[in-house]
Amino acid sequence: GSVVGILGGGQLGRMLAMAAAKLGYKAHIFEPGAAPAADVAADWTQASYDDLDALKRFAEACDVITFEFENIPAEALDVIAATTPLFPDRRALETSQDRLIEKAFLRDLGLRTAPYAPVNGDIHDVLATTGTPAILKTRRFGYDGKGQARVMDPTDAESALDALQGAPAIAEGFVDFSMEISVIAARGQDGSVAAFDPGENVHHDGILDTTTVPAQISAALKTDAVLMASQILNALDYVGVLGVELFVTPQGLIVNEVAPRVHNSGHWTQAGCAVDQFEQHIRAVTGWPLGDGSRHANVTMENLIGDAIDRAPALAAEAGVQIHLYGKSETRPGRKMGHINRVTGPA
Ligand code: ATP
Ligand code: MG
Ligand code: MG
Numbered sequence: 001g002s003v004v005g006i007l008g009g010g011q012l013g014r015m016l017a018m019a020a021a022k023l024g025y026k027a028h029i030f031e032p033g034a035a036p037a038a039d040v041a042a043d044w045t046q047a048s049y050d051d052l053d054a055l056k057r058f059a060e061a062c063d064v065i066t067f068e069f070e071n072i073p074a075e076a077l078d079v080i081a082a083t084t085p086l087f088p089d090r091r092a093l094e095t096s097q098d099r100l101i102e103k104a105f106l107r108d109l110g111l112r113t114a115p116y117a118p119v120n121g122d123i124h125d126v127l128a129t130t131g132t133p134a135i136l137k138t139r140r141f142g143y144d145g146k147g148q149a150r151v152m153d154p155t156d157a158e159s160a161l162d163a164l165q166g167a168p169a170i171a172e173g174f175v176d177f178s179m180e181i182s183v184i185a186a187r188g189q190d191g192s193v194a195a196f197d198p199g200e201n202v203h204h205d206g207i208l209d210t211t212t213v214p215a216q217i218s219a220a221l222k223t224d225a226v227l228m229a230s231q232i233l234n235a236l237d238y239v240g241v242l243g244v245e246l247f248v249t250p251q252g253l254i255v256n257e258v259a260p261r262v263h264n265s266g267h268w269t270q271a272g273c274a275v276d277q278f279e280q281h282i283r284a285v286t287g288w289p290l291g292d293g294s295r296h297a298n299v300t301m302e303n304l305i306g307d308a309i310d311r312a313p314a315l316a317a318e319a320g321v322q323i324h325l326y327g328k329s330e331t332r333p334g335r336k337m338g339h340i341n342r343v344t345g346p347a
Contacts (some may be wrong), residue, residue, distance in 0.1 A: 005062030008069030009035025145206015
């Protein structure tokens with residue numbers, strides 16, 4: 001087919017649409033709100049996920065559909081998948097859009113997670129399972145650290161619960177990690193897998209700030225990280241790019257969460273790899289051979305959050321710096337406005 005439908009019109013949708021164009025496809029965006037992807041896509045449907053007629057017309061206009069955003073309601077997926085192939089599929093999406101289902105899935109695969117429990121009944125019983133400090137997280141819709149409340153001590157429990165305003169939630173024991181890393185990996189329609197090198201992630205105020213490759217970890221941990229991502233891809237019979245966030249601890253790697261899509265911590269691939277994560281995803285969902293994931297440069301990706309976008313012209317003057325701006329009309333504190341990739345040397 002020649003039209004790639006993308007659910008979600010944010011910066012990830014925008015960069016997917018640009019990658020689709022590079023491979024000769026037209027992108028069609030579905031997005032209820034303002035859409036930075038709209039001006040680079042061939043077509044844009046602005047409608048709510050409740051508008052099933054609009055979804056059906058969108059699906060009929062596309063040859064394959066993918067997404068940049070995992071919070072798509074189940075009924076919307078039914079309408080889409082009945083008409084047009086959807087990659088990754090509904091199971092991958094449903095496994096990763098709910099933290100409780102995601103954690104159980106990871107445990108079933110034999111992968112380690114933080115101790116966790118659903119927030120049901122007496123919060124002090126819940127905290128007895130996880131220990132304190134703990135983090136309460138809404139089961140769905142959280143991103144950039146939103147929908148989370150820390151419980152440093154059991155006496156904080158009630159105020160942390162209040163902060164979640166009754167949303168279904170899980171509690172997680174606090175992991176004492178030495179580093180956060182992520183693996184971005186892809187699986188093709190033929191079952192082949194290609195992983196990018198693990199990157200080291202630094203967060204500020206719950207938002208990703210920088211990703212650096214190579215992560216300063218042992219070869220053994222690097223292998224573990226790639227094996228874990230491959231295991232997740234195979235178990236879900238996954239097609240497309242997936243991001244796996246991991247904590248490095250003295251006992252080995254602990255999985256934090258899985259994103260069934262291209263991932264902010266994979267933006268470095270734009271400067272570090274012949275085939276970046278966006279092209280890799282479009283290749284996977286349209287049935288092209290995958291790029292091999294090998295890295296030719298060491299790179300640090302830096303997010304431009306809020307007013308940091310004002311630094312873009314000065315950064316552009318630096319050698320080895322690639323600028324990516326998302327075309328968002330309004331700058332707000334905490335909003336991802338763009339990123340840079342700084343090449344720090346050959347791999
Ligand atoms: P993202 O924007 O990556 O989707 P998110 O809102 O889904 O973020 P998490 O990744 O679960 O949130 O948490 C954000 C950050 O909070 C993590 O990258 C990590 O730094 C910290 N964090 C989350 N869970 C734990 C934990 N159990 N123990 C220690 N730190 C944690
Ligand atoms: Mg997340
Ligand atoms: Mg995260």
